[in-house]
Amino acid sequence: MKSMKRALMEGSSLSRIRCCILRFRSGTQGLVGLRNYGLSCCVNALLQSFSATWEMVDLLDRWNPVDKENGSVPLQLRKTLVTMRDFSGHGTHHWDFLHCLNRHEISLHIQQDAVEVFLSILNFIQQQMHDKTLAQKIQCLYKVDVETYLQCTKCSNIYSGTSFFLCLPLTIRETQNSLEDCVRLFFELQELRGKDECYCERCGEKTPSKHGFKLISLPPVLCLHLKRVRNSGGFTKKLHSQVSFPETLNISGILTAEVLSKSYVHQSDSQYNLYAVIVHSGCALCGHYTAYIRQKDTSWYYANDDYIKQVSWAEVQNAYGGSQRDGTAYMLLYRRTLKDCSSG
Numbered sequence: 001m002k003s004m005k006r007a008l009m010e011g012s013s014l015s016r017i018r019c020c021i022l023r024f025r026s027g028t029q030g031l032v033g034l035r036n037y038g039l040s041c042c043v044n045a046l047l048q049s050f051s052a053t054w055e056m057v058d059l060l061d062r063w064n065p066v067d068k069e070n071g072s073v074p075l076q077l078r079k080t081l082v083t084m085r086d087f088s089g090h091g092t093h094h095w096d097f098l099h100c101l102n103r104h105e106i107s108l109h110i111q112q113d114a115v116e117v118f119l120s121i122l123n124f125i126q127q128q129m130h131d132k133t134l135a136q137k138i139q140c141l142y143k144v145d146v147e148t149y150l151q152c153t154k155c156s157n158i159y160s161g162t163s164f165f166l167c168l169p170l171t172i173r174e175t176q177n178s179l180e181d182c183v184r185l186f187f188e189l190q191e192l193r194g195k196d197e198c199y200c201e202r203c204g205e206k207t208p209s210k211h212g213f214k215l216i217s218l219p220p221v222l223c224l225h226l227k228r229v230r231n232s233g234g235f236t237k238k239l240h241s242q243v244s245f246p247e248t249l250n251i252s253g254i255l256t257a258e259v260l261s262k263s264y265v266h267q268s269d270s271q272y273n274l275y276a277v278i279v280h281s282g283c284a285l286c287g288h289y290t291a292y293i294r295q296k297d298t299s300w301y302y303a304n305d306d307y308i309k310q311v312s313w314a315e316v317q318n319a320y321g322g323s324q325r326d327g328t329a330y331m332l333l334y335r336r337t338l339k340d341c342s343s344g
């Protein structure tokens with residue numbers, strides 16, 4: 001493993017970065033590879049997914065930053081995303097973005113969790129962009145609005161509020177799973193008993209209850225987190241169990257009446273198409289991130305830092321898991337498209 005000091009020294013020479021960028025061309029639709037500095041594979045894989053989220057790229061392009069925002073995460077992100085669209089060989093400047101994250105306590109020399117970094121980047125956009133309207137629009141791209149629901153099982157009184165997720169955390173079973181089952185499981189009510197009991201105002205005491213989330217609205221970009229890391233008896237372990245996920249997610253098959261909030265915002269008949277898979281290989285405490293990305297031309301590409309290759313959908317399915325040898329999908333990004341429209 002490369003030392004941080006060495007990575008920093010290397011990062012100081014942009015000309016050297018340019019020499020080491022491995023580019024891939026396929027018309028104008030391929031991906032630009034990103035060099036691994038220290039342990040930047042996690043951020044590299046996320047950058048590939050942000051670059052493929054053209055709704056976000058478009059919003060960042062419309063932004064007029066003020067002077068104060070020079071060292072900000074969103075500005076460095078925008079600069080990097082611009083260079084990731086440049087196939088002319090001038091190289092990417094993602095070192096500046098990595099360095100900026102490092103200054104904001106997302107260290108380059110420890111293994112990061114992709115979901116935590118993803119959420120932190122979205123959070124920095126909210127905090128650091130002075131254009132709050134634009135920042136809000138970026139957040140709304142990913143925002144799953146939910147009703148939090150708690151029902152006392154003794155007096156049936158219901159307590160509810162609203163909340164949101166930018167990435168839906170899905171519990172997976174140790175055996176086999178389908179993504180659709182994981183989403184259904186997320187919306188299943190959980191019984192809170194014993195030490196988990198909550199205080200019911202009507203009963204005037206702690207009582208057993210049913211707790212869960214009901215869906216209010218789904219966003220244009222649906223980000224799903226497969227919770228493969230589990231704490232068990234003081235140890236952190238990774239679940240390599242199989243989770244099959246479709247290229248086209250039929251959301252209406254999941255949204256049954258009991259899942260929906262009374263204030264559910266009905267969308268016109270839509271479906272979700274997969275366009276990015278963040279893959280984790282290795283164990284819970286050390287490993288490597290890569291990404292499968294589908295470009296506008298509908299071709300799939302595999303990005304392993306600066307190594308890029310075109311792949312088939314069958315190869316993407318290798319990330320279902322089920323074996324410790326292969327990388328497993330950790331985050332999935334789906335884009336809403338109108339039914340019967342060609343994808344992208």
Ligand SMILES: [Zn+2]
Pocket residue numbers: 152153154155156157200201202203204207
């Ligand atoms: Zn009660």
